[in-house]
Amino acid sequence: MKSMYNIIILGIIISIIFYELTEISPGGVVVPGYIALFINQPGRIIMTIALSVLSLIVVNFLSNYTILYGRRRFGIMVIVSFAIRLALKLSINYMPMPDLVLISSIGYVIPAIIAQDIGRQGVVKTLSSMILVASLIKLIDIVIVNGVFI
Numbered sequence: 115m116k117s118m119y120n121i122i123i124l125g126i127i128i129s130i131i132f133y134e135l136t137e138i139s140p141g142g143v144v145v146p147g148y149i150a151l152f153i154n155q156p157g158r159i160i161m162t163i164a165l166s167v168l169s170l171i172v173v174n175f176l177s178n179y180t181i182l183y184g185r186r187r188f189g190i191m192v193i194v195s196f197a198i199r200l201a202l203k204l205s206i207n208y209m210p211m212p213d214l215v216l217i218s219s220i221g222y223v224i225p226a227i228i229a230q231d232i233g234r235q236g237v238v239k240t241l242s243s244m245i246l247v248a249s250l251i252k253l254i255d256i257v258i259v260n261g262v263f264i
Contacts, residue, residue, distance in 0.1 A: 117255065117259065118151060120255065120258075121147050121150050121151055121251060121252075121255050122144065122147040122148070122151075123147075124147065124251055124254060124255065125143075125144065125145075125146045125147020125148070125150060125247070125248075125251045126143050126144060126147060128146065128247055128250060128251055128254075129142070129143045129144075129145075129146050129147070129247055130143060132243065132246075132247050136243070138235065138239050138240075138243045139231045139234070139235060139240070139243070140231075140240070140243040140244045140246070140247040140248075141227060141228045141231050141240050141241070141243070141244035142227035142228065142230070142231055144224075144227070145224055145227050145228055145231075145244060146244055146247040146248040146251055147248075147251060148220050148221070148224050149162075149220070149244060149245070149248035150248040150249075150251035150252040150255065151220075152220055153248060153249070153252050157218070158218050158219060158220055159220070161218060161219045162219040162220045162224060162225050162228065163225075163228065163241065165195055165198055165199060165219045165225040166195070166225040166226070166228035166229040166232060167229070167232065167237070168198055169191055169194045169195040169198060169225055169226060169229045170191070170229040170232055170233050172194045172198070173187065173190055173191050173194055173229070173233075174233070176190065176194075187230075188226065188230055191226040191229050191230060192222060192223055192226040194226075195222055195223075195225040195226045195229070196222045199219055199222060199225075228240065228244070
């Protein structure tokens with residue numbers, strides 16, 4: 115449990131440094147830390163990214179019919195992410211061989227934060243920087259936990 119908080123704090127610090135050096139947001143300030151926490155569960159990460167992209171598509175569609183920007187847009191992004199995830203969880207009862215990992219994502223807000231950054235700076239920049247920073251966070255955590263330099 116203590117390691118989880120360390121990874122999140124480390125993630126925030128590294129995300130801020132990465133943004134200051136590159137001016138590319140790695141999916142938000144807290145996202146790389148959460149991705150690093152679940153780096154050994156690629157199915158959850160892939161589902162989170164898919165949920166992010168799908169949420170962005172839905173919100174972009176909705177923005178053709180209503181004014182969505184700033185906090186309102188992010189709020190709708192969270193609601194859409196939640197609704198899609200809920201629909202997937204409810205539909206698992208109708209799947210022949212349900213695999214909970216394949217429909218599990220990392221929270222409700224994390225996909226919305228990722229979608230927000232994808233909408234601003236594009237898929238390639240956001241996802242590549244997110245994976246890079248998350249991998250760096252996990253590497254630092256492994257080095258510190260295993261005491262390689264201690």
